[in-house]
Amino acid sequence: MNTIILLGAPGAGKGTTAEGIKAKTRYVHISTGDMLREAVRNGTPLGREAKTYMERGELVPDDLILKLVEARLQEGGRDESYMFDGFPRTIEQAKLLAQLLAKFHAKVDYVFFLDAARDVLIDRLTGRRICRECGTNYHVRNIPPKREGVCDACGGELYQRPDDTEETIVNRLNVFRKETEGLITFYDEEGVLVRVDSAQHRDKITAEILEMLEELAGP
Numbered sequence: 001m002n003t004i005i006l007l008g009a010p011g012a013g014k015g016t017t018a019e020g021i022k023a024k025t026r027y028v029h030i031s032t033g034d035m036l037r038e039a040v041r042n043g044t045p046l047g048r049e050a051k052t053y054m055e056r057g058e059l060v061p062d063d064l065i066l067k068l069v070e071a072r073l074q075e076g077g078r079d080e081s082y083m084f085d086g087f088p089r090t091i092e093q094a095k096l097l098a099q100l101l102a103k104f105h106a107k108v109d110y111v112f113f114l115d116a117a118r119d120v121l122i123d124r125l126t127g128r129r130i131c132r133e134c135g136t137n138y139h140v141r142n143i144p145p146k147r148e149g150v151c152d153a154c155g156g157e158l159y160q161r162p163d164d165t166e167e168t169i170v171n172r173l174n175v176f177r178k179e180t181e182g183l184i185t186f187y188d189e190e191g192v193l194v195r196v197d198s199a200q201h202r203d204k205i206t207a208e209i210l211e212m213l214e215e216l217a218g219p
Contacts (some may be wrong), residue, residue, distance in 0.1 A: 001073075001106035002027075002081040002216055005088070007184070008114030009176045010169065011121035011128075012198045013205060016137065017114065018085050020206030025213060027083040028076060035068050036060060046071070066096050070103075078104055089179055091186050109216055111187040112209055114198035118173060125169045129158040 004027070006014045018029050039047030040054065046068055053060045065087070073082070088094040101107055127140040129149075133156030138145050145151060149158050163172065187193040194212065196205055 001078045001101075001104050002213075003084070003101060003106055003108050004082070004213070005084045005108060005111040005187075006086070006114065007111055007180065007187075008198060009116070009121055010172045011124040012114035012116055013124075013202060014085050014114060016202050017112075017198075017205055017209065018083060020202065021083060021209060021213070024206070024210055025081070027081045027213075029083050029085060030069065030072060030087070031085045032065050032068065032087040035072065036065070039068060062093055062096055065093075066100055069097070070100055073100070073104060078106070088183065091182050094183060094186055108187075108190075108192055110212060111193050113184060113187075113193055113195050114205065115195050116198040120199050121173060122166060122169055125164045126166055128164055129160055131156040131158055133157070 006018055008014050018031075021027055022029055036047075036050050036054070040051045041047070046064065050060050050064055050068075053064075069087075073080075076082070084097075088097050098107065124139065124142070127142070129138045129140060129145075130136070131138075131151035131154065134151060134154045136151055136153045137143070138151075138158060145158060150156075151158055163169070184193065194209075196208055198205055
């Protein structure tokens with residue numbers, strides 16, 4: 001079981017990079033946020049438990065998130081390769097994930113830290129537009145649609161997320177730095193952190209990571 005983590009601030013390109021890796025490899029993309037929402041929609045026991053926290057506006061406890069992750073790993077088995085996106089967020093979560101992976105005789109192989117300057121992240125997020133129908137991402141300058149306000153893929157309306165205003169973005173970046181500064185140091189000291197310049201073109205980011213994953217896969 002190979003396991004990698006994509007770590008980066010809002011706007012660093014984790015989602016885009018994950019899509020690029022999925023298209024070229026057999027890595028299973030694990031987003032704990034998506035898993036929580038799916039569990040709630042499906043009304044699973046874990047989903048019902050998580051919903052009680054979410055409805056109160058509280059963070060879902062780490063042990064509950066880890067149960068969701070463990071269920072997913074058991075479903076795929078030891079022959080799968082996994083890519084975590086935006087998880088873990090804290091050192092405590094990182095330690096819990098390591099304990100969980102040990103049950104499968106696995107460990108975190110690489111943590112790819114998508115690093116970019118603050119002004120680059122703000123520009124990306126304020127210019128981001130998303131299709132209401134299919135969720136495709138665009139940027140008003142970097143990845144513009146062929147017709148303004150209209151999705152190339154499905155013709156749906158493009159909109160700006162409410163949390164993509166500059167004031168909100170600055171706050172999100174501050175929260176990220178506060179939460180994950182220690183986590184970056186933790187994985188650096190573990191010898192698995194790889195810094196990737198996420199200010200470069202998305203294809204270069206993906207290519208750089210894929211090269212390292214080929215080395216991990218071996219001959």
